[in-house]
Amino acid sequence: MFGSVDRTSHRCATRQNKLRQEGNYGVQKDNMIEVRHVSKSFGGLKAVNDCSLTVAKGSITGLIGPNGAGKSTLFNMVAGNLKPTEGEIIFDGENVTGLKPYQLYQKGMLRTFQIAHEFSHMTALENLMVAGADQPGESLFQSWFNPKHVAEFDHEIRKMAEDVIDFLKLGHVRNELAGNLSGGQKKLLELGRTMMTDAKAVLLDEVAAGVNRTLLKDLAANIQRMNKELGYTFFVIEHDMDLIAELCDPVIVMAQGTVIAEGPMEEIRANPEIIEAYFGTAVEAVS
Ligand SMILES: Nc1ncnc2c1ncn2[C@@H]1O[C@H](COP(=O)(O)OP(=O)(O)OP(=O)(O)O)[C@@H](O)[C@H]1O
16 A cells, blocks of 8 residues: 555655766667658648757757757657647657657656756745655555655655755755746756656757756756766757757757758758758858
């Protein structure tokens, strides 16, 4: 009956070990996400057209492209917000085409949003604790029948939230109401919420939007640390090219609903065809 608490304890311990673990998982050969010949039509318009791409395990993969290229539509299909008209989406070796966001969440795929979704009337620490308690399969209702288990649960979740706060260097705003945090701090908190769950892959949707340059550096550094030290895979849709250049390898370029290039950002920036896809005319490549 109280297996939920045991699972929580185990999960907390696993995450805490991960948080303390040193070392770099690096990019592995196998794929976390595979998009296979995916298309999406809205009436007569094919927003995504026979698109295939992969996100390697342990990578921070960027997705860029001109306005209307189909990036958001593709992202929404990977995240389960839209169902593909054709094609398949594979997550960690499993066909997840058409699954809903909460089903993908249960499998370890999380999405952060352009606009942070914090509980403004709760403190930063409490926001993290709620994310940790809100686990699929965890039954707080069951654990309420046993005060000892409630105390254990609360203790473990609080410890984990404290670790995440420390990892993100948000200790100075630990007890601040989340509604009072700056845009960048809210984004950091949102990253922290993903760390309170057993995420394998995090989809970052325009994480730089509304964040000042100083906090953007912190945000980028934390994404890199989550990737290198904790082994998270990131799939990033972003308009800030400097952030993409700093974080992502490889970078995938979409235009007119499909992938037109993939590689390190230096190569992408120097490719005249890509510049043409962005600006509509052939211009000299920049180094
Ligand atoms: N729900 C929808 N209904 C109809 N058309 C849509 C819908 N969503 C997207 N589109 C169209 O699909 C095409 C691709 O849009 P999408 O938003 O995926 O591009 P994007 O690359 O994310 O662009 P941006 O960088 O401007 O956000 C566009 O022509 C857009 O108008």
